[in-house]
Structures are given as C-alpha cells and as structure tokens.
Amino acid sequence: MKCKKIHVFLMILVLFGFWVRGQAQALTDDEKNNVNIYQKASPSVVNVISTVITRDFFLNAIPREGSGSGSIIDARGHVLTNNHVIRDAKKLEVTLAEGSKWPARLVGTDPDNDLAVIKIDAPADKLKPLPMGDSQRLRVGQKVLAIGNPFGLGLTLTTGIISSLGRNIRSEVGTMIEDLIQTDASINPGNSGGPLLNSEGEIIGINTAIISPTGASVGIGFAIPVNTAKRIVPQLIAKGYVTYPWAGASVQPLFPELARFLKLKVERGAMVIDVTPGGPADKAGLRGGNQQIQTRNLLLIVGGDVITRVDQHEVKEADDLIKYIRERKPGDTVTLKVLRNGQFKDVKITLQERPRTIRR
Incomplete structure (x- = not known):
C-alpha cells in the first residue's frame, strides 16, 4: 500500500510538472503575433555594411565601416534603406538573414527624404520581399x-x-x-x-x-x-534620383521681432535671401536681400521680397512656402504675393526641375 501511494504521488508530481511546463510555454495572442511577424518578416531584413574612406593627419586613406539595416522590396534584389546609411560609401555589402554576404551597388538616393535603394544579385530563392502597407x-x-x-x-x-x-x-x-x-x-x-x-x-x-x-x-x-x-x-x-520642382530662390523665416525692426507691414512670412541668376525666380523678377543685419545673435540678410502668400495659401514661415513648392511639379506656375518697398504685388513663377547639385 505504501509503495502504491508513493507511485501515485510520483505520477502526480510528473503530471504537475507537465502542467507547469505547459503553462510556462503558453503564449498570449500578442506574443504569438510577435513571433509570427518575426518569423515571416526577418528573412526580408538585411544588414548593410558601408565602407567609406577617411584621411588621417598625414592624408593616408583609412577605410571605415558603418552598419545599418534594409528591407528587400522585390525579387530583383532591390533593398530599401536610408541615405545616411550608404552616404559616401566606396563599398557596400549586404548580409542576408541566413548569413550569406553579397556585394551591393547603389541604385539611387534621395537625401531630401533620407532614402536610398541598393541592389544585390542574389538568386531569387534567397530574396523574400516585404509587402508594403498604407x-x-x-x-x-x-x-x-x-x-x-x-x-x-x-x-x-x-x-x-x-x-x-x-x-x-x-x-x-x-x-x-x-x-x-x-x-x-x-x-x-x-x-x-x-x-x-x-x-x-x-x-x-x-x-x-x-x-x-x-x-x-x-x-x-x-x-x-x-x-x-x-x-x-x-x-x-x-x-537614380527624384525630380523636384525648383523656384531658384533661398528664403528665411520672418518673425515679429525682425518685422518690427524693419518696420514692415507684416509680422510673418518668408524673406527672400537670394535669387539664383537665370533661375525661375530671377526670370519672374523676384528680388533677394541687399544688406546684412545682426539680431538675436544671428547675422541675417534682409531687404529682399517678403512672401506672404503662394496661390491661395498663407505663408507664415519659410517652411510653408518650401512645402507647397515641393508638392508641385516642374512646369507648374505659382503666384506669390510679395511685400516690396511697402507695397504688395503678385509675382508669377514657372517652376523648373531642380538641378541635382542644388538641395532647395
């Protein structure tokens, strides 16, 4: 009888151990989702190694490696990553999730949005593109x-x-x-x-x-x-690049303190700093600054046109204008309301494609 009780007790301990183990291994729905997403998506995520060349004090070339990540986006081997990951790289290497390494080449970059596409020539069975959502x-x-x-x-x-x-x-x-x-x-x-x-x-x-x-x-x-x-x-x-519209003018924000100092009729807008010779703004007659002043410990160029509206949209700061222009296309015409010598006037500018050496 004593042996039978011991046997039953041992069976209970074993069953309890299995129960505890099962409880420990049980996953919540959220945990299951995490596991499933990782298993499904991780084969599409790569490691990007970039090698740039720097110079020491004696101007000797020193290779320096940087590391980032990327996503396989199609079966042709295109990988989406950040521009700053591959910027100035002399050599690019991609490591797939299963460990194989592949030389990569730069396809195109968009520094304005910090995006880049590189490409590897890996077999199709090693390329598992990630779907894009909304x-x-x-x-x-x-x-x-x-x-x-x-x-x-x-x-x-x-x-x-x-x-x-x-x-x-x-x-x-x-x-x-x-x-x-x-x-x-x-x-x-x-x-x-x-x-x-x-x-x-x-x-x-x-x-x-x-x-x-x-x-x-x-x-x-x-x-x-x-x-x-x-x-x-x-x-x-x-x-290999993104087409952006270009007005051919640089602007800075107008703030109330500066507006009062300059005795302007408006307190906010986009002040034109300079106009690129031969560019769209220059052809339209927009005027840049002609003098320098110091305020708020800043050296500012003033005296140019102050843009207060673009088409029917109010311009309260320089970024308002920049954003509106970026959303247009080369060939589009925009109407700027500008303050010049105390008077408002309209200036129509036909946008061109931005030269690739110019960022704004």
Missing part, C-alpha cells in the same frame, strides 16, 4: 514592430506603439522630412534603414532617426512613412 491609415496607439541590426548585433525585434503622427525633422541636407511616424519601439544605431511593421507584417515606415541625449534609444524614434517611399522608390530605380 501609412495613411495609421492611428496613434497602434502596435508596431521594428526589425534591424542594432549595434551590428544581428537581427533584433523590438515592439512598441505609434506615439504620434505627422512629426517633422530636418534631414542631414537641411530639408524638412515631413509626416514622420513617432514610435517608442526601441531603435538604436544600426536600426537605421530597417522596417517598421504593423501587426500584419507589412512595412509602414523606414526607421531613420532617434532623439536621445545618449545616442541610444530612450523611446523617441522616427520612421519615414511607407507611402513616401512608395512615391519615391520607382524614381530611384528608374533614374
């Missing part, structure tokens, strides 16, 4: 997942939510990147160029920047919306 349908609070190669560690998954939409930050070339997705999913150096995914495993953004006092993630990351990439990528693949 960033127009995103909502604050929506779950997102980021896959990339932080600090060169290899494929890493982090999760979070969309913290905000419509954020704007400056690109490295000074243009405004608009409508960025803000997320608290951990994004660190090396994640740049990797995908931000929705819970369906679709690309909704391209991770591009963080705000951090330490250089590592503090929960404020930004991704370029995928709809921007869908608009730009075909041009990058077709011709």
Whole structure:
C-alpha cells in the first residue's frame, strides 16, 4: 500500500510538472503575433555594411565601416534603406538573414527624404520581399514592430506603439522630412534603414532617426512613412534620383521681432535671401536681400521680397512656402504675393526641375 501511494504521488508530481511546463510555454495572442511577424518578416531584413574612406593627419586613406539595416522590396534584389546609411560609401555589402554576404551597388538616393535603394544579385530563392502597407491609415496607439541590426548585433525585434503622427525633422541636407511616424519601439544605431511593421507584417515606415541625449534609444524614434517611399522608390530605380520642382530662390523665416525692426507691414512670412541668376525666380523678377543685419545673435540678410502668400495659401514661415513648392511639379506656375518697398504685388513663377547639385 505504501509503495502504491508513493507511485501515485510520483505520477502526480510528473503530471504537475507537465502542467507547469505547459503553462510556462503558453503564449498570449500578442506574443504569438510577435513571433509570427518575426518569423515571416526577418528573412526580408538585411544588414548593410558601408565602407567609406577617411584621411588621417598625414592624408593616408583609412577605410571605415558603418552598419545599418534594409528591407528587400522585390525579387530583383532591390533593398530599401536610408541615405545616411550608404552616404559616401566606396563599398557596400549586404548580409542576408541566413548569413550569406553579397556585394551591393547603389541604385539611387534621395537625401531630401533620407532614402536610398541598393541592389544585390542574389538568386531569387534567397530574396523574400516585404509587402508594403498604407501609412495613411495609421492611428496613434497602434502596435508596431521594428526589425534591424542594432549595434551590428544581428537581427533584433523590438515592439512598441505609434506615439504620434505627422512629426517633422530636418534631414542631414537641411530639408524638412515631413509626416514622420513617432514610435517608442526601441531603435538604436544600426536600426537605421530597417522596417517598421504593423501587426500584419507589412512595412509602414523606414526607421531613420532617434532623439536621445545618449545616442541610444530612450523611446523617441522616427520612421519615414511607407507611402513616401512608395512615391519615391520607382524614381530611384528608374533614374537614380527624384525630380523636384525648383523656384531658384533661398528664403528665411520672418518673425515679429525682425518685422518690427524693419518696420514692415507684416509680422510673418518668408524673406527672400537670394535669387539664383537665370533661375525661375530671377526670370519672374523676384528680388533677394541687399544688406546684412545682426539680431538675436544671428547675422541675417534682409531687404529682399517678403512672401506672404503662394496661390491661395498663407505663408507664415519659410517652411510653408518650401512645402507647397515641393508638392508641385516642374512646369507648374505659382503666384506669390510679395511685400516690396511697402507695397504688395503678385509675382508669377514657372517652376523648373531642380538641378541635382542644388538641395532647395
């Protein structure tokens, strides 16, 4: 009888052990989604190694490597990443999720939006394109997942939510990147160029920047919306660059303190700093600044036209004008309302294609 009780007790312990193990292995629906997305999407995420040449004190060439991430976007081997990941690279190498390494070549870049496309000549069976979603349908609070190669560690998954939409930050070339997705999913150096995914495993953004006092993630990351990439990528693949309209003038914001100092009739607008000779603005008669003043510890060029409206849209600051022009096409004509010598007048400018050596 005693042996029988011991046997029953041991069976109970074994069954209890299996029960505990089963409970430990049970996944929540959210965890299952994380696992499924990683398994489905990670083969499409690559590590991008760029080699740039720097010079030491004696002007000797020193190769320096940088690491970023990217997404395979088609069966031809095109990889979408950030412009800053591959900028000035003399050599590019892509490592696929299964470990194979492939030399890559640059196809096209758009520094204004910090996007680039590179290409590898890998067999089709190694290329697993990631589907693109629709960033127009995103909502604050929506779950997102980021896959990339932080600090060169290899494929890493982090999760979070969309913290905000419509954020704007400056690109490295000074243009405004608009409508960025803000997320608290951990994004660190090396994640740049990797995908931000929705819970369906679709690309909704391209991770591009963080705000951090330490250089590592503090929960404020930004991704370029995928709809921007869908608009730009075909041009990058077709011709290597993006066509932008160009007015041929540089502007700066007019603020109330400056307006009062200059005794202007308006307090806000876009002040024309200079006009490119022979450009659209020059041909239309727009005038740039002709004197320098110092205010707020800034050296400013003043005396040029002040733009207060473009077509039927009010211009409160320089970025309002820049954004409106960027949304037009070469050949379009825009009407500017300008303040010149105390009088308002209309100036019509026919936009041209921006020369590739000019950013604004």
